[in-house]
Amino acid sequence: MDIGMIGLGAMGRAMALNLAQAGHTVKAWNRSGGSVEGVTMVASPADALQSDTVLTTLSDDSVIRSVLLEPGVLKHAKQGLVHVVTSTISVAFARELVVLHEAAGIDYVSAPILGRPDVAAKGELNVLAGGAPHALTKVRPLLDVISKRVWDMGADAPAANAAKIACNMMIAMAIEAMPEAVVLTEANGLSREHFFELILNTLFGSRSYQVYSANIAAGQYEAGFKASLGLKDLRLASEAAGQAGRSLPLLAAVHGQMAATVEAGMGDRDWSAMAALTIDPNAKRRSIVRSSLS
Incomplete structure (x- = not known):
């Protein structure tokens, strides 16, 4: 399949590489340039839209709007194109995209993804796909390449976006639940490591608890999914x-x-x-002091 990619962040790069290695012809545009093995870089988003399918992996509503909508590039898309947006965007913006794509005569699929860059590199994402059945059927082979499962969220594309926002909301809730439990258990002499061993092997053994309990146990929060992006997703949940x-x-x-x-x-x-x-409670004050000194 002839595939276009718009956006090559950590997730986009991994998906582009997997698609190229699976034998698809992949051409990509990225705001900051760069390259991916087996992928042809193109000069503009309009060039990427000259494909059978385009995957957009830009970060949020405003970036997609500035790259694709304000310049009016959708009207230059290849006839028969299916545009798949994998970004975590607002439900309201997804509804706007449905209308705009219908006006442009382009099939649109919302396909936000569950997984971090390491999962994307393995081709083991969970894809939440919503859109017209014929469009989903057309893009299913490429979604299968990047995922371990494609979850059909139905013909109303924005339902997939609502599901992704709800999932991220629940992950954030799980993250907050763990340190609150640590406050109670450590105050009574039980180490967080011992407590996490208990919950991971009884009530809460999911990936979210496994990944983030390790961060909390070590007190190490090196960049993975940035807190700024988490805040954006919680804002989207609040708006929804x-x-x-x-x-x-x-x-x-x-x-x-x-x-x-x-x-x-x-x-x-x-x-x-x-x-x-x-x-x-003093972590906020110390972090602010460190930031002011750096």
Whole structure:
């Protein structure tokens, strides 16, 4: 298949490489240039849209809008193109994209992904795919290359975006649950390592608890999924809740804690750095001091 890629961040690069290695013809555009083995770099997003399928992996609503919508490049897309947006975007923006693609005569699929760069490199992402059945059928072979499973979220593409936002919201809630439990257990003489061994082998053995409990146990929050991006996703969840006319109290609390993490100068660290503020109330002050001295 002739595949275009728009955006080559850590996730996009891994997907492009896997698609090229699977024998697909891949051409890509990236704002900051660069290269990927087996991938032809092109001069503009419009060039990437001269493909059978295009995967957009740009970071958020505003970047997609500035790269694809404001320049009006969709109207120059190849006839019969299916445009797959794998980014975590707002439900409202996904609905706008559906309308704009219909007007341009282009098939649109929302396909946000669950997984970190190491998972993407292995081709083991979970893809949450929503869109017209004929469009999903056309792009299924390439989604199979980058994933261990494609989850069909139905014909209404924005449902896939709602599912991804809800998943990230729940991961953030799990992250916050662990340090709150550590506060209780360490105050009563039980080490966090011992407590995490208990929960991982009884009630909470999922990947999210495994990955982030290791960060919390070590007190190490090196960049993985950045806290600034986590804050963006929690904002999207808050917006979606508002559009549904509902107030979600746990979401509001975690959103506030993630905001405090970013405000403390830890926006470029892994979003599990939120745990540092819960376990140690002085962590925010020390982080701000370090940032001011650097």
